[in-house]
Amino acid sequence: MKKILSAVLAATLLFSCKPTQNSKVESTNIDETTVKEVTSLLKEKYGDENSFRIERGVKQAAGLWRSSDGCKDTFKEFCQTQFISSPDELKVVFEKISRNMEIINGNFNLITLGLLEPVHLEIGEQHAIDNVFGSFNPYAHLSEDLYKNKLAFTIALNFPTYSLDEKTKMGANWSRLEWAYARLGDMFTSRVPAALLQDVTTAETNADIYIADYNIFVGELVNDNNEKLFPEGMKLLSHWNLRDEIKSNYADNDKGLEKQRMIYQVMKRIVAQEIPAKVVNSEEYQWNPYSNKTFKDGEEVALEREPDSRYQQIINNFKALKEVDKFSGDMDTYIKRKFDGEMEISQPDVEALFDKYLSSPVVKDVAELIKKRLGRDLEPFDIWYDGFKARSSMDQNMLDQITQKRFPNAAAMEKDLPNILVKLGFTKEKSDYLASKIAVDPARGSGHAWGAQAKGDKAHLRTRIPASGMNYKGYNIAVHEFGHNVEQTISLYDVDHYMLNGVPNTAFTEALAFIFQKRDLFILDMKDDNPEKANLETVDAFWSIYEIMGVGMVDMQVWKWLYANPNATAAELRVATENIAKDVWNKYYAPVFGIQNETILGIYSHMISNPLYLCAYSFGHLIDFQIEQYIADKSFPDEVQRIYKQGRLIPNQWMQQAVGAPVSVDPVLNATAEAVKKIN
Template sequence: MRTTYLLLFILVMGLFSCTHKTVTESDVIYVGEDVKSSTVEALKKMYPTLDSRIERGVNHAASLWHEEDGAPADFKAFCEERFVGDEKERQILFDKVSRNLEILNGHFNMISLGLQEPLHLKYGEIKPIDETFGGFNPSAHLQEDLYSSKIAFEVALNFPFYSLAEKQKHSKDWTRQDWAYARMGDVFTSRIPAHLKQEVSRVGSNSDVYISQYNIYAGNLVDEAGNRPFPEDMVLLSHWNLRDELKANYPLGIVGLDKQKMIYEVMQRIISQSIPEDVINDSGYQWNPYTNEVFANGSPVKSDPEPDTRYQQIINNFRALRAMDVHTPLDTYIKRKFEGEMEISQPEVEALFVEFLESDVLKEVGGFIRERLGRPLEPFDIWYDGFKARSNINEEELTAQTQKLYPDAVALDKDLPNLLVKLGFSADKARSLSDKITVDPARGSGHAWGAAMKGQQSHLRTRVPESGMNYKGYNIAIHEFGHNVEQTISLYDVDYYMLNGVPNTAFTEALAFIFQKRDLQLLGRSDKGPGQEALKTLDVLWSTYEIMGVSLLDMRVWKWLYAHPDATATELKEAVIALAKDIWNNYYAPVYGMEDEPVLAIYSHMVSYPLYLSAYAYGNIIEFQLEQHLAERDFSGEVQRIFRQGRLTPDQWMMEAVGSPIDVQPMLDAAKEALEKI
């Protein structure tokens, strides 16, 4: 799941000032062309060989200078005093700013981590004060101080901003230092009032809490005959555990199919918000999702449906993020997420996904799955899990093994070095990486929270029931462990702090997927067999098919929100369901043979992680290309080499990693070959 990158957050959002006044035209052009020109000319006389850097630096700093920062003459004097023309002195300035940003990022990251522990970990009942502190952004006023102290302007003047197009143009020629300087130029790009940042943090935390407590007591689900098909103590978090339980039932034949159909009914009730509010995170009721009847102690009771809370959470996030638009050069959250954070334009992302979704090979794979199942496809078969080696193993057997290995989070923490050795890391490197990762028992499904400065731990949060870690939790934990390994390598092994991390979250998802696919190997079980490599290819393809549709929905929902900014929760619900059905009819109905299915709208990420889902889809593409590269190479050595590149642009990172840009065609071609082999 999502990883936390404080520096990346700052780079994307900018280090902003705290002011409640509205941005006006006079703010934007406060330093006029005449002052900028005279400042540039004065500096050129002082440093005649630095024309380009002077012009870029002055223009960049001027774009951030507002009236409260001083008169135009003060701006000119500041530039003449603080422009660093000597390259050795500029490198010293860079090193000092990098060090101090690491200190600030690291400590604010540690504060946020601590404040949110009662929300994320098993700390007992969540109280209102926990939610208030969890939604508090301790760094919100840092930006005001950095601008008022003129630190921001000194950095902007000497390390100016390069657009994405310029980065792509220079990517082949830049040295590592050039890249690091350019990333420092990304830090100060806009100024957003701190109260808006605080509101984004507050509503985001509220959404996290809402999702982390969206548990369905599966043991209390009943059919019309009164049967309870699931174990009495089974509790499934939406949507993650609902999906994973659905996957787990593929080996069980008709019994498994009946359970899958019941889970899908639950999902549809959540999407439509017809789910009775009383059955959410409450073990005191029995519920028939087919008829929507609720019972207490065997007797029918009245229970009102959830009042579109799911969609109100999305609206709350939208309104908080949209309030920032006027203060940024990338004037919608959609642009900030894609062009700013992912460094890929949203239209480019959508076009790539549509290219994939329209491929004829998906129909062939769908037909192959239909043959393997011996029945028509169902909507929930977007999660078909029969290509994996584990699909032939009863999940109860796997759970018995994981419960014995990991009765609690401490046991997993102690076993991390051993897991890395099994993946091919040397004992020393395995210990070095594991020493920087801590396992915590999560309240929700789990996530990875990265360190933001050297000396800090990355945190692997995973759900561990009282009975020990079940296989579903173990599988997710291995995914999160992949995030932690990336976070650690790309912080500790990168040559410049300003380059720490990866180009965007899709790249950390790629390594998380790569680790997750090796979960059986780590349990000492073979995933080799006749045609297994071909089946793995089809598995990646089918997973990508599922998540691309969900990602497409996520993007189109946000476009709809921008077109209907005053929509109510009910109006949004109707729009989401309509958009989900439209995407289904265009790209899934030709494969599944049925129309108007809303299943793509079930993902919890849409509620609490705005526009995050595309990172998974891109992660699948990147994962496949990385896996092809790793197939005949030293796994641990290449993982370390590739992920210590740091935060280049996406295509440049891929070129240096595997020798080719991001592309869906290798996966489509490999799937065709796999079908022929099978």
């Protein structure tokens, strides 16, 4: 490291070219000719065995360089002094960077955790100033600081970055160290001007606010007989609360179906933007969503429709994100950044996987089962059918009593963590080891799991425990979070290189959380005797994946359409979205629902405020099924440790080494086919 720093200093002293000021969208000042020149200089000096690293490293560093970092000559000098040709020295530098990144990440994480304690934990009175400290982000300027001191360029020059395609093809033969080098190479692949990132944040925040305020006062909805079906004052946030209301009405044999149909009409009006603007977030008017007429004091009043605001939010997000494209190297679309970059499964691969699932003949079997249970034909909103939730044979009060007694407070739960792990089959020694790295804190909210970023620090299990002790529902969630903590601990402490710590993406930590959560009764030494429970749970998971994959499909097609029509207006996007939603419906849903041209798959609020996030939901379930099936006849603790200490490989290689196959829909489809047979 000493060598690097002194060379940087020398380089700045030698050349007197003045750095220029940052403009809003500054791009590289290193042209193609300079890149070629530097590349051949280095090749001459270091020979063929380094040519791949030289070519890629110089190109990578050049793409990130700005005139504020120095002129062409400074860049040339930098590459010549900073390129490391000796494998031994490269390893020394790699290890020093790893050590120091662990120190930086670990301490920044401790600052964040500490400042957020008054916000997250039930530890005394909260003051407004707690939120100001809580939103302080120690990482905010880290990346730019590492460009300024040129460490980012040293990393980019010496540790080549690989595309997802290359990681897929070459990665299977890489050593662990080569994988760790590749992960270090992922650190500096784009340098997006802060002003553009700010524009992205602004667009996303505005979309969030739009969604967060989009309430429907269902108490003011009227049917064709001018009757209100919902209680006075009841307001539901679109689309989550509307959806949950549809779900809960399966239990209402009296007015349930009529209420579901009414809410479904509301959803269709929102997607089509035919909803009167003044019924959003207001109970001033009565609204008949069937006729789309509005009333006040018994008189009909004509109101303007919402002016395509829903689609304007998507356009705003698209425009801000598209500006980032040209600063993102090969990841030059938001679609690529989200799939190849973040999930590390390509968009076409995701689409193929979803297509296989949605086209499966099992869909028809489950649909028949639902029809039988409902005693009627399916209606579009039955994509949210909620009747497979198995009634537990356990007495809820008894369960509450057991968990309240065992977990009266956070300290009691923390003390009990080793026993939970022993019950799951971990040795006493391993249980004590893992539990010693996990703290249990009393949460203000429903709780979460917050991992450590450096060895020596603890992961935190945040759980809400009332004065009367933890009830069963709270316990069930806490076991889910504990699964996250165990993953966080194994994938930090037991992974051989810090650069590989973690999991491929969030779906992989969710999978272990689900796996733990399903064993909650087993941990309490209880057994649910409802023989159908497991089968119903399988079919329930199948049907919810069927729904969420459909909306994920719509989300993907909408973004492809946006890139094909970058100048589209909100009105054009509305028409396109409706058509896409209908196409996906007609292809995958109409055959079993027997109804054409429904737009329900366009209602998801995540499409507006969290673009291209929806696909990630499905993966947690697929991975959970694959791992459960694989470990069924093996040692639970041995497999969990073996699988999760692989660290952050790409998803398909992680799965290949975990269960001998890439991410696949087959285990869910097979398990569902079996479950349907047994239920029938």
